[in-house]
Amino acid sequence: MLVSSRPTAFHLSFFSYTMSGTAPLGTSTSSHLNSPRKQPTTKPPTHTSSSSSSSSSSSSSSSSSTANFTTHTPARQWKVDDFDIGKPLGRGKFGRVFLAREKKYKFVCALKCLEKKQLQRNNVEHQLRREIEIQSNLSHPHILSLYGYFWDKQRVYLILEFAPGGEMYKVLTKQVAKNRETLGLEKGFSERKAATWIYQLSSALHYCHGKHVIHRDIKPENLLLGLKNELLIADFGWSVHAPSSRRTTLCGTLDYLPPEMVAGNDDEYDNGVDLWALGVLTYEFLVGKPPFEEETNKATYKRISDVDVRFPDFVGRLARDFIRSFLVKKSSSRMPLLQVPSSPWIQKNVKQCRKTFKSRKPVGGGRKPAVGNRGGKKPRKSCKV
16 A cells, blocks of 8 residues: 655645535544643634635635635545545544545545534534635645545545654653653653654744744644654644734643733733743653643643743753743743754754754745646655555
């Protein structure tokens, strides 16, 4: 069986954001499984979806989120019969994810199947519309590709890049259990492995922020591992396209919320929330648990507000300095992503690390629809498994 992390002879067409006829109903679920962590109880504000006309926009919030993003007219309409459905990769609150293979070109992908009734019952349709719109306009080596979507009477289907390495959360959990058994120590990944993935994630977030996309829910459950063990951001359900760079919605996972989001006074925030999450994730990669984890939500909120970070003895000085550069109460004082490659901890642990990320156009872009490999980005090499 041929497995490729990017399109080769087969490249799925992108569909326009607005769908004529019946609009699909959707939400964000974890790429393969629901998150086991505590979640904030505040719901995000609802956005009015686009009408059946592909040229119309039904609300100002919808308009702002689509600004500078391209949409593509589908070359064809996909259906379930176009795929051979394989083993389940995971189950979530709103559906399941399956390994799948397109019948004509034998291209392997992941098919995310979401139940419309569940989505309607939870009043979360707008999140999938936003997830599709944002993710289909992003193209980066460390962002999971969304190749297209389609729907029928019962379900909405997302055609996603298959990540053979599985979920980062499961990999981290196994590593912590192994260290507990062999070392008698609660510990996560090695510094070299953690630094490599943090460097890759920083590159992807720098790309997103250049397109005015704030992810807002960075955590191990929303990260996957690709064919070469590379990190892939996999879930954009809580993401937002915010050209103004200021938001007030409380969202994300409790352990990863920054001080400006737990303050409870409707403070605005910007893409600094992703920088805070990067610091929290670095800590969890090394220690095996988030830095502010407590038994009660109230205690967790207090430690976040006080930026009460406590390091185990095995965390080195360079790693501590790197984490502290992001876990700063004032958002504007957090280390810019452009400085990540040149930071001492990254330089020490990441092989062939560039001094800075490549400059990218700040807005616009997105993939162009293609058939085969014509007009698409150069695919990665495939390997037989």
